[in-house]
Amino acid sequence: MASRQSFHAFGCLTFFSCILFCSYTPTFALIDVERSYIARRQLLTLRENGELPDRYEYTVKTTEKFENERLRRAFIALQAWKKAMYSDPKNITSNWFGPNVCDYKGVYCARAIDDPKLKVVAGIDLNHADIAGYFPVELGLLTDVALIHLNSNRFCGIIPDSLSKLTLMHEFDVSNNRFVGVFPRVVLSWPSVKYLDLRFNNFEGCLPPELFEKDLDALFLNDNRFTCNIPETIGKSSVSVVTFANNKFKGCIPRSIGKMSNLDEIIFSNNNLGGCFPQEIGLLHNVTIFDVSKNSFMGSLPANFSCFKKVDVLDISGNKLTGSVPEDICKLPSLSSFKFSYNYFSEEHMACIKPERKNIVVDDVGQMYRRVSTF
Numbered sequence: 001m002a003s004r005q006s007f008h009a010f011g012c013l014t015f016f017s018c019i020l021f022c023s024y025t026p027t028f029a030l031i032d033v034e035r036s037y038i039a040r041r042q043l044l045t046l047r048e049n050g051e052l053p054d055r056y057e058y059t060v061k062t063t064e065k066f067e068n069e070r071l072r073r074a075f076i077a078l079q080a081w082k083k084a085m086y087s088d089p090k091n092i093t094s095n096w097f098g099p100n101v102c103d104y105k106g107v108y109c110a111r112a113i114d115d116p117k118l119k120v121v122a123g124i125d126l127n128h129a130d131i132a133g134y135f136p137v138e139l140g141l142l143t144d145v146a147l148i149h150l151n152s153n154r155f156c157g158i159i160p161d162s163l164s165k166l167t168l169m170h171e172f173d174v175s176n177n178r179f180v181g182v183f184p185r186v187v188l189s190w191p192s193v194k195y196l197d198l199r200f201n202n203f204e205g206c207l208p209p210e211l212f213e214k215d216l217d218a219l220f221l222n223d224n225r226f227t228c229n230i231p232e233t234i235g236k237s238s239v240s241v242v243t244f245a246n247n248k249f250k251g252c253i254p255r256s257i258g259k260m261s262n263l264d265e266i267i268f269s270n271n272n273l274g275g276c277f278p279q280e281i282g283l284l285h286n287v288t289i290f291d292v293s294k295n296s297f298m299g300s301l302p303a304n305f306s307c308f309k310k311v312d313v314l315d316i317s318g319n320k321l322t323g324s325v326p327e328d329i330c331k332l333p334s335l336s337s338f339k340f341s342y343n344y345f346s347e348e349h350m351a352c353i354k355p356e357r358k359n360i361v362v363d364d365v366g367q368m369y370r371r372v373s374t375f
């Protein structure tokens, strides 16, 4: 509370503080024009998910001296964010006051990419901070940030569109929070995002097809409330890891899956997916984890599963699969765990019941009935 009051006590924008940042803003005249408006601007007065006006930072009064104008912008963003926090049980943000934003706990500074003479806020890491609050529009002022890690907090509400100004974003992890609403399309505007972790939130609705056209390395979507079909664009995705588990996705696995050229791990478990497996999965020669458990897949297993030369974990349990479990699958060279329990298979090969290699775990319980085939 004390810090909030001291924040309100900040003086007006003085001519002196203008001089401080004049050198960074060739369009200083514009600021003067807006002067009457300037004196009144308070933090958190922007409409929720409203626009962050250009040069917004000059409309906020500060009396502190900053090493450079970009740190002043970061200060405004972080102070607005602190005001937007309802609970910080570990007192992580207790040193978030004053102009030395690089000393704030969880805030990381580095040389600016476009101007190495300048120190700027390049990352925020508040993993496991257990903070409750929301994302104010002002966070769009953190334009030098390339990394946001907020795993296991209690941030709620939506991811505001103003974050589109964070054009250097590389890693964005808001997993295990309380975000809601449709897929946060603002993440699609970041040109160089590689790692996107949205798991364990309450996002809902369909996935935008453009998501799979981003140059991502890892995409975590599991444990939300996503619905709809998985977009056909998945085949264009550059991800090596993608998780769809524990949502309400429906429909088939798109045939384009076979075009996922970097795929290593893919997890579809516990959705409402169904239909037959597309033959094209046989093109996923490098996949090491393939998990389609707890869906409603039907039909017999395509022989193409035996193309999974690098598969380590294969889980097809808890579906409505019929026919036989081909011997070739149980002899795959890298397989260490193969689960096909709780299906309607009527035949399995000795190679699956007593695998030749001792380091394979096979789980085959819960079939309707079983006939062992040894030929």
Ligand SMILES: *[C@@H]1O[C@H](CO)[C@@H](O)[C@H](O)[C@H]1NC(C)=O
Binding pocket: 089, 090, 091
């Ligand atoms: C956080 O600060 C409050 C008030 O200063 C104090 O009562 C509490 O014990 C602190 N909690 C931790 C985890 O340090």
Ligand SMILES: *[C@@H]1O[C@H](CO)[C@@H](O)[C@H](O)[C@H]1NC(C)=O
Binding pocket: 260, 261, 262, 263, 283, 284, 285, 286
């Ligand atoms: C598998 O990985 C190798 C080596 O990285 C690569 O050359 C090949 O194109 C990959 N194949 C597929 C189908 O992803």
Ligand SMILES: *[C@@H]1O[C@H](CO)[C@@H](O)[C@H](O)[C@H]1NC(C)=O
Binding pocket: 258, 279, 280, 281, 282, 283, 302, 303, 304, 307
């Ligand atoms: C999948 O297997 C079928 C039958 O063995 C074969 O005709 C087809 O060409 C295979 N497709 C791919 C994509 O590997």
